Amino acid sequence: MEHQQSGSSEGTSEMGRTQTPLICGLPDDIALSCLARIPRKYHAALRCVSKKWRDLVGSEEWYSYRRKHNLDETWIYALCQDKCDQIHCYVLDPSSSRKSWKLIQGIPPRILKRKGMGIEVLGKKIYLLGGCGWCEDASDEVYCYDASTNCWSQAASLSIARCYFACEVLDNKIYAIGGLGSNLSDPNSWDTYDSHTNSWKSHSDPNLVPEIEDSVVFDGKIYIRCGASSISSHVYAIVYGPLNGSWQHADAVMASGWQGPAVVIDGRLYVLDQSSGTRLMMWRKESKEWVVVKRLCQFLTQPPCRLVAVGKRIFVIGKGLSTVMFDVDENMNIGGMMVGSSISKLTSPDCDVISCKLITL
Structure with missing residues (x-):
């Protein structure tokens, strides 16, 4: 009987430890509501208070709550x-x-000297993809940085090793498009990454070329600015629509004026x-002019x-x-x-x- 009582006491003690409130005297949902309103610049300090606070700040619950209540920065x-x-x-x-x-400290040593890497953001994570070095061919390695925990980790590898390629996010998936590499089995290919399955899927299209100079997501489509080809000396652009899943040539006038980095604000391309x-240029799609x-x-x-x-x-x-x-x-x-x-x-x-x-x- 004494032994059973001792076990019961240990179980109660363990339950007490696991149910320690976020803030003493407050239900956890109220505590979350309070803590989530603290500006992002103090989140690193919050992680130092206790293990429970550290886990909370790095959790999907925290990320979703701040986003839902327009508290995110x-x-x-x-x-x-x-x-x-x-x-x-x-x-x-x-x-x-x-x-x-x-x-930001802690970049994995393996990629410190790499060139031609892709970089993209999905949710609260930055992904560094592929790349190559002076004595290293194109890599399929992918590393990610979690901004909520300030930690680096390795993610699922690309389907094909790539360097100097385009990266964009469309419909919550990362697209790794084109690129170079002596072992690139299909230069007209692109990969898509699904964070839910932590896996890549490979695709191919003859309209896609490996020489890519810039990219942007505009009007729910991915636009790629390509360099001069062996057939034509002028710069041109191709566009990918998720509905048909293929690449097509983009408007020639748009491509001719796309002479630098691009950004989209309120559906307008700059x-x-x-x-x-x-100089800052704007594309007027209605009149098709820059x-x-x-x-x-x-x-x-x-x-x-x-x-x-x-x-x-x-x-x-x-x-x-x-x-x-x-x-x-x-x-x-x-x-x-x-x-x-x-x-x-x-x-x-x-x-x-x-x-x-x-x-x-």
Whole structure:
């Protein structure tokens, strides 16, 4: 009997430990409602309070609750390469009163020197895909960074090893498109990744070419800007529609004016043309023409630049992570140069920006 009582006491003690409330004296649903309203910049501190708080901040429940109640915040992530060809990842909180880029630690050593990697965001994770090195052919490896836990891990490998390829997200799936690699068995192929099954599926289409210069999701379709081919010297674009599952040639006028990084705001396509100065272009699909929105001051931008959009604000991110931001709607009504604010670049100005992505958490 004494032995049974002892076991019962241990079970009760264990149950008590597992049912420890998030905040003493509050039901967990109320505690979640309180904690989820704490700004994202303090989430790292929340993870240090207790194991239960750490697990909560990294959970799908936390992610879903903040998204459902419009509490989530968008941060910008930039993948860069320094003059020694080493990869670095930085993050920027665009809503902070003291905006500055911060270095993310822990990039897996295997990919620190890789070039031609794809980078894409799915949910709260950044995926770094494929790539190659001076003494390494194209890789099929995929690594991901969970922004909610600040941890790196390895994900399912690509169906085919790739480098210098396009990456986009459409219908909650990652598309790894085209690319190069001596072992690339099908250069007219692309892979799709399903996070629910943690697996890739391979596809093929003769209209897809391996030489890809840029990509963007626009009007629910993936657009790819291709380089000059052996048949034609002009730049052209192809488009993928999920309904028919095939690639077709895009509008020739649209392709001719797509001369730089692109971003979509409220269904409108913007391109940063850096071929002659720096100017922001907009595609008018109704009249099928490119129009100049505004020119950017050449002293503020450090080409080559990348673009991201947070709400109505466009962030132009250049060499050394020099950053200029402006509101598209406000600048539409102002003549002359773009009006905006800037963020100081890194102390190492030789850092080139490979890609910029957003995570809303």
